[in-house]
Amino acid sequence: MQVVIALGSNLGESLTTLEQATAAINNLPHVTVLKTAPCYRTKPWGYLDQPDFVNSALLVETSLELHELYRQLAQIELDFGRQRLFKNGPRTLDLDLIWAEDTKINDAQLTIPHPRAQERAFVLVPMCALDPKLTFPDSGRTAQQALSALPQSERDGVVRLEPEPQSENPQRS
Numbered sequence: 001m002q003v004v005i006a007l008g009s010n011l012g013e014s015l016t017t018l019e020q021a022t023a024a025i026n027n028l029p030h031v032t033v034l035k036t037a038p039c040y041r042t043k044p045w046g047y048l049d050q051p052d053f054v055n056s057a058l059l060v061e062t063s064l065e066l067h068e069l070y071r072q073l074a075q076i077e078l079d080f081g082r083q084r085l086f087k088n089g090p091r092t093l094d095l096d097l098i099w100a101e102d103t104k105i106n107d108a109q110l111t112i113p114h115p116r117a118q119e120r121a122f123v124l125v126p127m128c129a130l131d132p133k134l135t136f137p138d139s140g141r142t143a144q145q146a147l148s149a150l151p152q153s154e155r156d157g158v159v160r161l162e163p164e165p166q167s168e169n170p171q172r173s
Contacts, residue, residue, distance in 0.1 A: 002034070002101045003066070004130060005058045005073065006114075006123050008094040014054035015039060015161070017080060017093055022058060024076050025095075031069070035059040037126035039161045045120065050090040054161065057098070057126035070097055070110050098123060104137050113138055118146040125158040 005025065009017045018039060026033040037057040044050045062069055073095040080093040098114045105112040113136050117123045124147040127134060132144035139146070147155065 003060050004099040006096045006098045008053050008055045010051045010053040011090050011092045018056050021093055028072055030063045032061045033058050034061055035130050037129035041159045042122040043157050047089055055122045059130045121150050121154040121158045
């Protein structure tokens with residue numbers, strides 16, 4: 001089954017954290033990262049008095065049951081020092097199951113698709129970078145359609161981070 005995992009961080013070295021978290025997810029048994037979205041700088045949502053976030057997303061293939069994948073992602077968050085001090089607060093790493101092909105779950109532990117994914121540009125922009133045609137089974141909308149329905153101001157608040165330029169021939173002085 002293909003699954004989209006959203007990644008976010010706004011404490012510590014967020015770019016490095018997302019790279020390392022991607023590797024940790026790819027190292028999980030029965031999980032293979034198929035595609036990685038670029039990283040984006042985004043403003044905080046909910047609780048605003050905190051640093052900007054770095055967000056990305058992964059398209060993975062897994063044979064794990066989704067509740068088990070959720071548990072393993074929660075353990076990775078803890079391994080990276082995640083503390084849940086209050087809702088929408090700053091975090092070293094946030095991993096969310098956003099979408100799973102042709103799957104709807106709504107129980108005490110897990111809701112898929114993520115209940116607010118279609119309302120958040122910081123989720124939809126990276127998701128569209130993976131595949132804009134991914135379709136939410138609850139609404140029938142594609143990721144691109146959901147993103148287009150958001151106000152332009154929200155979409156403009158998701159800024160792609162460019163890779164650091166590499167010097168081919170460093171000059172010695």
